[in-house]
Structure formats: structure tokens, C-alpha cells
Amino acid sequence: xxxxxxxxxxxxxxxxxxxxxxxxxxxxxxxxxxxxxxxxxxxxxxxxxxxxxxxxxxxxxxxxxxxxxxxxxxxxxxxxxxxxxxxxxxxxxxxxxxxxxxxxxxxxxxxxxxxxxxxxxxxxxxxxxxxxxxxxxxxxxxxxxxxxxxxxxxxxxxxxxxxxxxxxxxxxxxxxxxxxxxxxxxxxxxxxxxxxxxxxxxxxxxxxxxxxxxxxxxxxxxxxxxxxxxxxxxxxxxxxxxxxxxxxxxxxxxxxxxxxxxxxxxxxxxxxxxxxxxxxxxxxxxxxxxxxxxxxxxxxxxxxxxxxxxxxxxxxxxxxxxxxxxxxxxxxxxxxxxxxxxxxxxxxxxxxxxxxxxxxxxxxxxxxxxxxxxxxxxxxxxxxxxxxxxxxxxxxxxxxxxxxxxxxxxxxxxxxxxxxxxxxx
Numbered sequence: 001x002x003x004x005x006x007x008x009x010x011x012x013x014x015x016x017x018x019x020x021x022x023x024x025x026x027x028x029x030x031x032x033x034x035x036x037x038x039x040x041x042x043x044x045x046x047x048x049x050x051x052x053x054x055x056x057x058x059x060x061x062x063x064x065x066x067x068x069x070x071x072x073x074x075x076x077x078x079x080x081x082x083x084x085x086x087x088x089x090x091x092x093x094x095x096x097x098x099x100x101x102x103x104x105x106x107x108x109x110x111x112x113x114x115x116x117x118x119x120x121x122x123x124x125x126x127x128x129x130x131x132x133x134x135x136x137x138x139x140x141x142x143x144x145x146x147x148x149x150x151x152x153x154x155x156x157x158x159x160x161x162x163x164x165x166x167x168x169x170x171x172x173x174x175x176x177x178x179x180x181x182x183x184x185x186x187x188x189x190x191x192x193x194x195x196x197x198x199x200x201x202x203x204x205x206x207x208x209x210x211x212x213x214x215x216x217x218x219x220x221x222x223x224x225x226x227x228x229x230x231x232x233x234x235x236x237x238x239x240x241x242x243x244x245x246x247x248x249x250x251x252x253x254x255x256x257x258x259x260x261x262x263x264x265x266x267x268x269x270x271x272x273x274x275x276x277x278x279x280x281x282x283x284x285x286x287x288x289x290x291x292x293x294x295x296x297x298x299x300x301x302x303x304x305x306x307x308x309x310x311x312x313x314x315x316x317x318x319x320x321x322x323x324x325x326x327x328x329x330x331x332x333x334x335x336x337x338x339x340x341x342x343x344x345x346x347x348x349x350x351x352x353x354x355x356x357x358x359x360x361x362x363x364x365x366x367x368x369x370x371x372x373x374x375x376x377x378x379x380x381x382x383x384x385x386x387x388x389x390x391x392x393x394x395x396x397x398x399x400x401x402x403x404x405x406x407x408x409x410x411x412x413x414x415x416x417x418x419x420x421x422x423x424x425x
Contacts (some may be wrong), residue, residue: 006190007131012139013190014124015147015347017083022151022184023158024094024175026338027108028054028244030159030168032384033252033262037168042103046390048380050103052373055245056108059237059366061111067359071216071352075286078122078352083187098169114362119272119351121358126351129342130194137342140279141335146274149331152244153270157261164260187417189190220352224344231360231406232296233337235399239303239330242368242396243269245357246389247323254389265320269327276331284336290414292336293407300407304400311390333403371395392414 031037032051043050073082093112100106121144128140162170171256222225247266249258257265279297287295303326303359338354345353379390 008140009190010127010131010192011143013167013186014127015143016186016269017183018124018147019142019151019154020175020178021090021120022115022148023155024090024117026152026155026244027159027171028058030163030248031171032098033167033248034163034168038161040101040168041106043099046377048377049370050373050374051369052245052369053206054107055241055369056366057110058114059241059362061114061116061234062118063114063362063364063366064331065206065358065359066362069086069115069357070119070122071220073119074126074351078125079193080187080191082119082123083191084184086116087179087187091176091183093176094172095176095177111157118359118362119131122351122355125338125354127191127193128338129345129347129350133247136285137339138284138335139281141276141339142284142340144333145335145338148240148328148334149270149273149277151270153267153274156266156270157264158249160260160262163214164278168361169259177182178357193217216349219346219349220356221359221425222416223232223341223349223356225307225345225365225410226344226353226356228406228410229337229341229361229416231356232403232410233341234364235324235358235402235406236334236359236365237358237369238329238365238399241365242372242399243323243327243393245369246372246392250389250393251320251321251406255319257316268320269324272328273331273334276328277325277335280332280335282326284339289340290417291411292340293411294329295336296333296402296407297411299329299333300400301405302326302409304397307393307396311393358423368395368399403410 032043033052034325036044038045065387073085077085090113093109096104124144128137128144132140136366158190159171160170162174223229248262248270251265252262284292284293306322306326306329310326311320313319313322341354341357342350372395375395376388376392378388379391
């Protein structure tokens with residue numbers, strides 16, 4: 001068993017990998033505002049659906065890998081080797097992307113990038129479950145999920161600077177090298193899992209690993225409230241991907257900010273989520289796990305209100321302020337999603353349970369950038385970009401309504417569950 005200090009080294013390594021992953025993911029969100037990139041890939045600047053499909057393609061790969069590959073990776077390779085292989089694959093795909101010169105090839109590369117990143121959070125959850133008790137997993141989950149906000153916050157200005165200062169191709173080269181030259185050495189140095197009872201790490205054969213996968217998926221599907229948690233995870237990621245994919249274009253085209261202003265302003269909501277995610281880690285370890293759904297409901301209502309005020313604001317800086325507030329409230333519940341799945345799941349099925357929830361979430365939430373793209377295009381037919389983005393961002397309010405409903409059901413179920421357990425006792 002790792003010492004109290006060394007287990008945190010693993011958490012911060014996973015935190016760094018999440019940062020890298022999220023900079024990778026939003027690279028395209030910045031580049032679809034660059035006409036040189038669009039021209040090179042054969043994408044029409046006004047084709048919002050095609051641009052949104054790039055983010056959706058990533059999420060299709062991401063969701064498929066999280067659902068189907070996570071149990072196999074955990075059974076055959078384990079957490080450490082799976083992370084190394086994932087970093088190597090997504091670094092290679094990123095490095096190769098500048099050599100593509102067609103929309104189809106770019107779309108396929110986004111699917112492969114999603115496949116390579118898909119198991120990341122489920123594997124990280126397995127690590128956290130192995131070294132932290134249920135009532136102390138709030139802080140490690142918060143640190144892990146802070147990487148999401150920091151990755152986006154650093155990514156927007158970083159990619160913008162590389163595009164303006166060098167060329168759009170530089171963004172892929174830099175990110176690919178970071179994956180391979182920084183991510184892999186960190187995993188080798190700081191990630192290790194508990195050994196098997198006989199003192200040696202379990203090393204199943206390929207056949208044994210394949211045989212274990214159906215059992216692991218079945219066990220994951222038996223996790224308490226797993227379908228409701230999958231729905232909450234789906235809507236949580238739908239907000240993240242919908243807002244993250246279209247925020248740069250919204251600021252530039254609907255609110256009139258320049259390309260150089262767009263990057264720093266788009267990072268403000270992400271820094272707000274970093275602060276709230278860290279705050280959430282403290283709150284989670286002070287809240288009984290059965291009451292965490294109430295936190296989901298409260299934050300979702302505040303997110304919905306903030307988005308509504310943002311898209312109705314006349315002043316563009318006020319709009320940025322409300323969007324920043326929306327991300328802050330969103331971050332209050334984000335770490336609780338994985339923390340609650342870890343709480344509901346058995347240790348041997350934790351990665352698979354998270355994989356099931358995040359896999360479903362990835363596949364469904366991946367449609368949000370595409371849906372928003374269609375909505376923006378349809379509502380902008382008269383040439384009013386602001387009206388188009390109003391309709392697109394209004395879809396995000398619906399995601400929060402679903403979270404409120406699912407959270408209420410889980411809270412009621414858990415209340416009944418503990419009352420029944422008390423009677424039996």
C-alpha cells in the first residue's frame with residue numbers, strides 16, 4: 001500500500017494528464033475560428049454543423065472507449081500500462097493531424113483521439129478507489145477534475161497564441177510532444193496500483209482478460225443508481241462540451257471580440273470552474289454521500305439561471321460575467337459525479353462502473369456540439385449571429401433541468417435505502 005504522501009503523487013500525476021487531455025480536446029474549438037485551418041481542411045466557414053461534428057466525433061470515440069475498452073484495459077493492462085498506451089496513441093494521433101488535408105481524415109483523427117482518451121477518468125477513479133475511503137475521496141476527485149478547468153483555461157489562450165504567433169499546425173505539434181515527453185514519464189514515475197494478495201501484480205492472459213470483461217460490465221451495471229448517475233454524467237458533460245466547443249466562436253462572432261481577445265476571455269469561465277471544483281472537494285468530504293444529489297440540484301439551477309442571464313445580457317462584458325458564473329456553479333457539482341459513482345460501486349467494478357457512466361455520457365453528450373451547431377445555423381439564417389448563438393446556448397439550460405430531476409430521484413431512493421437498512425438493523 002502506498003504511503004499517504006506517495007498516493008497524492010499519483011493523484012497529481014493524473015491531474016496533470018487531465019490538463020493535457022483537455023488542452024488536446026479544445027484545440028479544434030479554437031481552430032474552427034481560424035480561416036487558414038478551415039481552408040486547409042476543406043471546411044466551409046459557415047457550415048456550423050460540420051464544425052460541431054468534429055467535437056461530436058471525438059465524443060463518439062471517447063464514449064465508446066470508456067464503455068467498451070475500459071473493462072478490457074483494466075483487466076489486461078491495468079491502470080499504469082493503460083495510461084501509458086493511451087498517452088502514446090493520442091500523442092501520435094495529434095502529431096499526425098497537421099499532415100491531413102481533408103475533412104474526412106480530420107474527422108477520423110478526432111474519433112481516434114477520443115478512443116485513446118476514453119478510459120482516462122475511469123482508470124483514474126480505479127486508482128482513487130484503491131487508495132482513498134469513500135468519505136475521503138472528495139479532495140482527490142476535486143484535484144483530478146480541476147484538471148478539466150485548468151486544461152481549458154490554459155488551452156484557450158495557449159492555442160490562440162500558437163495560432164497567432166506561429167501557425168495553426170504548431171498547436172498539434174506542441175500538444176503531441178507534451179503527451180509523449182511529459183505525460184508518459186510522469187505515469188512511469190508516480191502511478192502504481194496495489195499488488196495482488198500473493199504479493200505479485202496480477203497479469204492475466206489475453207484470453208483471461210477477455211473472459212473477465214462481460215463479468216465486469218455486468219457487475220458495473222448492477223451498481224446502485226448507475227443509470228441515473230449515467231444520465232447526470234451525460235448532462236454534465238453535455239454542458240461542458242456544448243459550452244466549451246462554441247464559447248470561442250460565440251465571443252468572436254456574437255459578441256464582437258477579436259481573435260486575440262477571445263482566448264483570454266474564454267479562459268475566464270474555466271478559471272472560475274477551477275476555483276469551484278476545489279471548493280467542491282472540501283464540501284464533498286463534509287457532506288454525507290446520500291445528500292450529494294442535493295448539491296447537484298442546487299448547482300444545476302444556478303447554472304441554468306446564469307446561462308439565461310448571459311444570453312439575454314445587452315452588454316458583452318456582462319454576458320462574459322454570467323457565463324463565468326455558470327461555470328463556477330457547474331464546477332460545484334462536477335467532482336461529485338465520480339465521487340458518488342465510486343461510493344455506489346464495489347472496488348472490483350469501480351473502473352467499469354465509471355466507464356459505463358462516462359461511456360454513455362460521452363456517446364450522448366457528444367451530440368450537444370452538433371445539436372448546438374445545427375441550432376446556431378438555423379437561427380442565424382437571417383444573418384443574425386447573436387440570435388443563432390442565443391438558441392444554441394439555450395439548449396444548455398435543458399441539460400440542467402434533467403440533472404435536477406435525476407438528482408431528486410437519487411436523493412429519494414437513497415433516503416428510502418437507508419431507512420430500510422435502519423429497520424433491518
